[in-house]
Amino acid sequence: MQAVEVNNIRKTFKAGKSVVTALHDISFGVDRGELFGLIGPDGAGKTTLFRILTTLMLAGSGTASVDGFDVVKDFKQIRKRVGYMPGRFSLYQDLTVQENLSFFATLFNTSIKENYDLIKDIYIQIEKFKKRKAGALSGGMKQKLALCCALIHKPSVLFLDEPTTGVDAVSRREFWELLHNLQKQTITILVSTPYMDEAGLCDRVALVQEGRILGIDTPEAITKQFDQVLWSARAENMFKLLTDLKAQQEVNSCFPFGQEHHVTFNGSEENARLVETRLNQLGHKSVRFEKINPGIEDCFMELMEQHKKS
Amino acid sequence: MKVISVRNLTKRFGSFTAVDNITFDIEQGEIFGFLGANGAGKTTAMRMLCGLSRPTSGEASVAGYDLYKNANRIKENIGYMSQKFSLYEDLTIRENIRFYGGIYGLSLSDIRSKTNLLVKKLKLEDSINSLVKSLPLGWKQKLALSVAMIHDPKIVFLDEPTGGVDPITRREFWTLIFEAADRGTTVFVTTHYMDEAEYCNRVAIMVDGQVEALDTTGVLKAKYAAKDMGEVFLQLARKAKRGDG
CATH class of the missing domain: 3.40.50.300 (P-loop containing nucleotide triphosphate hydrolases)
Incomplete structure (x- = not known):
């Protein structure tokens, strides 16, 4: 019981x-x-x-x-x-x-x-x-x-x-x-x-x-269920970075997360590099992409979006 | 251009000094984070800056007006919203906008055009005649922020605006803040979410009624050898002596 x-x-x-x-x-x-x-x-x-x-x-x-x-x-x-x-x-x-x-x-x-x-x-x-x-x-x-x-x-x-x-x-x-x-x-x-x-x-x-x-x-098992590769993105102008990331068709989701943005991409990991290059061309300075482990909040938002679609 | 200028501002209640000799300036278009533990004096300081509470001593000008001489002019030039009070639940969206527009002295034609603009931006066209209490909390808060800025104030004061809001809406709310700051509105915001402190241009941390630290997030993190603002906050707030009990 x-x-x-x-x-x-x-x-x-x-x-x-x-x-x-x-x-x-x-x-x-x-x-x-x-x-x-x-x-x-x-x-x-x-x-x-x-x-x-x-x-x-x-x-x-x-x-x-x-x-x-x-x-x-x-x-x-x-x-x-x-x-x-x-x-x-x-x-x-x-x-x-x-x-x-x-x-x-x-x-x-x-x-x-x-x-x-x-x-x-x-x-x-x-x-x-x-x-x-x-x-x-x-x-x-x-x-x-x-x-x-x-x-x-x-x-x-x-x-x-x-x-x-x-x-x-x-x-x-x-x-x-x-x-x-x-x-x-x-x-x-x-x-x-x-x-x-x-x-x-x-x-x-x-x-x-x-x-x-x-x-x-x-909590550990929930974060393991996150089924996409999660990236953190940083650049000097974070607000512009957010707007520009959201405008890229390769970007699946993009959310501000404190001092970085958390991003997932459609398709293969190549797309991350592609977007990174494009951001540099758009004039962003110190662009940095890094693969990270998702937290509970990432999972919560992913589950919310999945639920909205279903 | 400085839109808020505070010099040695102090508020005493009897023998208790809630706000103790604080001094700072805020530039136009800045997102200014105001952090502190419960009981550190944030609310008292904010009430003074909104012209709602008379300081015991010190000076301040807000939106170009003196806190002692022109408190009412300050109220006309600022917006305010908090988690606890924002909109009238038993009025519809349209009625709330009409009401606040009227309070801030907008003409009827201005109110009409603002209403259209606002509901369109927030995608609330279909719910415009619904009571505010029927809206999900996140929508309410986004609407409340937009209504608090209906008169294009120079400064908007946000007191824990995102408490209890879901993580996606919380971020949409901050996007509205970024846009407002981008248009030149100064944003003065308190929060208990440490990730939100990172979104501010500069952050002041109050401890026991005093401004213990004030700088850009980058400088503060370097100064306190912290990996994020949460750590900066913990280091400073732990020093508090009077605490909250």
Whole structure:
């Protein structure tokens, strides 16, 4: 039995006269102790899926179980076993840090003392503000308090909905270190994020877009599936390079990627050299093409385009 | 030509100095990246430059107008969009353009021609009478950027404009930024995506209310012996003392 099992889950919403499908019959499983990432932009269906799995919403069709319990029949069992940190800060703003924590501990028939080991590393970072009202905390501290509250009853499965959205690069790294420490305590963690670079920090990821799973595997296996030769391209004028590359018929795709552009070519590798020569003729300086290994974001975009065509 | 000029700009809230004596200039047509950890003072600084918050001390001129004397003229000459607030969800695309055009004092005939131009460029002709809330996030953000520039402002301020947007649309959005800068519009942008920092001509990194580093991406990477802007950012932001908790 897997920690989370999802079978053909479908969810539709009425929007005025039309019907929007948030989840298109998706299926997957998460193993015990796994750190599993749902990677995708806003509107991919990540929050809807989390709400169904935490028994806060009913699916239109399909079945799902968490920790062996059915999300419809056994919702009371599931609620005792899962921790859930929603994307929007949902603690009591007018209670203090400490009051919030003991409130959630009491709700779950436990005490802060009983499970203190689990939250210790996180709680000591906010302990000096324990008398402060939650509403008066900074973003980073709110996030840490919310994580403590989601953990205080020692859940077997933890759902974190976009915990790092809007968080700076330094704090994001620290947050992932916390998650890796938690994972050692044999908690299964499902985390959603729009940041593609966080995929590499998960054991396995599902790439999601518009209610569909585009791909699901370990990050390494996903990047191996990229079926074209990927090149990085640089020149002095990167904006002009982008426009000129896109105008070449041999160029299949071309996207800016930080300090370089990532390019794939139609046909054989000869075409890369052909285009390189042409760019030099167009007056580009210091043109440099290099074969590179694709990352998760390259794969995500390739899968998006494949999906659009099909 | 300098379109933003900031000298010793400071903002205090009680005993807390959110923005601490910052000084810089921004040239016309520049894409200027404004980075910093949460709580470093970016939003406060940006609010001052948009004429929304009065500085405690220091001087600044934006789009040729003094921050103290002509805050309202500044507002007429800049555009602003953020991930959190951009368009009215319960108005259609056409109504949003009409509304913002009106706010910025465009004539009805200008609004009409701008509307046509804009929906054509964004390929939104078929959805022009749809409510904005029915659009995918990526489309919304591209539309919001175009609407923020409907009055041809000298400067456009973008506060984390691409948060949560899919990777293809994120790049299309940046193409719109490149085009705007190419036309001479100055772009002042904050982001948490470190690859986007590379697209900026110059980048300022704020730490604890101060501008800790400011230069072209090339110079910054060389100075901090970093392979990319992400590493530069990490090196500097880790020095923060006041942090975000």
